[in-house]
Amino acid sequence: MPLRQLLALLLLLATTAARGQAAPPAGRERLPLDFDWRFAYGHPFDPKQDFGNGTGYFSYLAKTGYGDGAAAAGFDDRAWRQLDLPHDWAVEQPFSEKASFSHGFRAVGRAFPNASVGWYRKSFVVPAADLGRRISLEFDGVFRNSIVWVNGHYLGTEPSGYQSFQYDISDYLHYDGQPNVIVVRVDATLEEGWFYEGAGIYRHVWLTKTAPVHVAPNGTFVTTQLAGNAATLTVQATIANGSAQAQTFDVVQDVQDALGHTVASQPLAPVRLPGAGQQELTCRIPVANAQRWSLEHPTLYTLVTRVRQGGRVVDEYRTRFGMRTIRFDPNAGFFLNGEHVEITGTNNHQDHAGVGVAVPDALLEWRLRQLKSFGCNAYRTSHNPPAPELLDLCDRLGILVIDENREMSSTAHGLGELRRLILRDRNHPSVISWSIGNEEWAIEGNELGARIGATMQAYAKTLDSTRAITAAISGGLGQGISTVIDVVGYNYIGQSNTDAQHAKFPQQPGWGTEEGSTHATRGIYVRDEKQHYAAAYDQKPSPKFYSIEGGWQHYAARPYLAGMFIWTGFDYRGEPTPFGWPSVTSYFGMMDVCGFPKDNVWYLKSWWTTQPTLHLLPHWNWPGREGQPIDVWAYSNCDEVELFLNKRSLGRQPMPRNGHLAWQVPYAPGTLEAVGYRQGRRTLTDVVRTTGPAAAIRLLPSQPTLQAARQDVSVVTVQLTDQAGRPVPTANQPVTFSLIGPGRLIGVGNGDPTSLEPDRYVDTLRLVPIEKLREQATTPDLPAGPEVAPAYDDARWAPAFISRQYDSTQLAPTAKAYVTRGSFELPRTLGPGTQVTLFYQPIGREQTIYVNGRPLAQHLLAAQSPPHGFVLDAALLRPGRNSIVFVATPLLKNKPWDVPNTLPGTIQVRTPAPAWQRRTFNGLAQVLVQATQPAGTITLTATAPGLKASTLQIKSVASPLPAAQ
């Protein structure tokens, strides 16, 4: 190998190893398929508005390859919007009071059929050398009810909005350089949950290529028996023969440590599989000096499964796993590696400010780090299977997971859903329990629930006997599911007597799957019924439910309980209890939808971590309330806290364990200071100061450097400060953003539960049909007579194409040429910058096109339609109806059954989005900046009237991430 190539290879190996990734394995490729999709809205029940899909005489369910309308490979999608995945179209909709309360009032669902079905199309080329490989199209998750076609062939329907699924498409592909077309129709009309769920292909899509003999999808399972630092792995691997012929192969199982060193290796005896056969091979592998996976040191190993044929490695499959023991004790809680760990968890839904459920991996990681920063060591994926990347991150960051199934069911379908979840996720060391369901009110407290629960639990154990099964229960304890489940999940102590359950079932461990129901708005300290703001003091929301503090005190005091999961870590869209419209997000989060902490975070940090913590609330900007008492609280894990107002002591108090301190302080502007003492020694202080009005904008990026691969994200905090640079906790004003360089804005937010501002600013694309087509035969020399004028009366002309003599015996129509008149409807006003484009599809071999009587294209041959369409000059257009005329020689049929095109295309009206903008809410807003390509400097500018503007530069560096198709 020439020296330069060798150096380049070494550099690539070094950079990929540094990122914890291996070089592409032999024989197997996994390519991201996230980029350059086309998107348009369809319709749930009107086929005309659904691109004619399913209207053919033979439907796509009748004969393979009969995908019609937008599902057809040759469908013209040039007028559709271009976008990258992940994508959530729900977050791009306006709000409406008629929309779903539980989903945050976005205008999607039954009442909004025009925004409830989305179509995605993408084409890609497969090299000829791939012929003979098995190629799979893999979706991490699509919300919901997706139908997938490849090259017009129906592949299947996936109802779930949360499961990962895949199709082996090797037999359907073109290998001759012709593009392959994937089409996905997504129908988000129905809800699966009672929280914001988004809409669209909101997780990654992959293309996996393997040799015919390969490790089956999710085909490995590694379990560990540990004795001291000696481990014995039990490794199951299912090998599939994707060819029609019998194949002989052997397998070598290698174990690599976190640095990529092989620490154990196990060759297996040769196997012969019949064509299309598959077999599970099991072996045991001893590993010396095992490094355990723990919360502090989440050490990961990799099982490298190599399939060999004729001395050649034909497949290499990598399984990330960790070695640890887990155990629930009915009296002492949860143990990781034999050590007691108090579960200090949060529940979370999937959405984030700006992007909805289309959360890029970098933002997922940022969210998990935010949770970890206040001592959250566990994550419940309420109430559905998560993105697989979330579990990879929990493995890497050391976070425990309850991995939750969606709906409880013991039918073959229901057990199949559980099976898919477990097979996909069972190698993750972070996952410590499978939850079979949540608050199944119809069954949780009765015999039916006990039966369904017992069947699901027993079935889950046939797939994974190493993890306890749990269910989150809100009522009927002592009966139903709670009588059969391994680990009882209590949803809210206000409705569950944990002591009584423990007394009745002393052998059953338990934990708080949901607890704490405080409603709080970040930065608000006076409840405002009119504005729908809840005060951020941690208060019991109702006699039946508990505050965070009340909930934690219950769990902390009972060793038999393994810990608890707060409802919730982050605010989420939907469930805006207790207010409702026009509130659109929940009030339960420890952090708001942007991940800005509410004060409860410091309560948790005080008692969930050992880091010295001291936090004062509220802010100290109360003009007009001079002399009036203000409730001042301190959260801390110091022994005592003393409060000072403008240097005058207001008393020193001992901090109650798992509690907080409170003072009533007559307001005077200035400085409120808390001093924390440990063993009598002054250890910490926290200060809140009265600020001046907002004077400047500050931009604070979560990371100053990004990978230039259209994925990486910097979470930018927008903070308003006063003249002295102090953050102003009460500043609410709109800020406008602009970005230049190789990046893009993907979302904005501010955590205000009543904000109805857009989260995303995207151009509006309207697809306008060319309608009312009438025609008349004409002479072949394509004349431009009075019939091309807009006002020409064509009332007596025949409807286009219908009267032509396209019958099965005649290949050509009778006339030599036709004039076809039609029209399209433009909006009454075309705003500034609006662009109207005709994406023409030939209806003739040669044609001349007139718009409003003026020629647009002359003697255009069928093959000449421009890829980007004809941009129509604004001077040519008028509001409302516009005339379009085609003078064309007809298309000819090659075969009697050919169907010549009769749709002359689509008019696209593109209205540019206004500048990105967001109000700050209590001094803060958030902008999500994503690097695109190539590497370079991204410059974000924020301006607001009367404030000093701010500019932030983010460096985007060349990325070794795998190339996308």
Ligand code: GAL
């Ligand atoms: C629980 C439920 C959660 C959420 C919460 C709101 O009953 O499991 O999903 O709805 O109530 O208080």
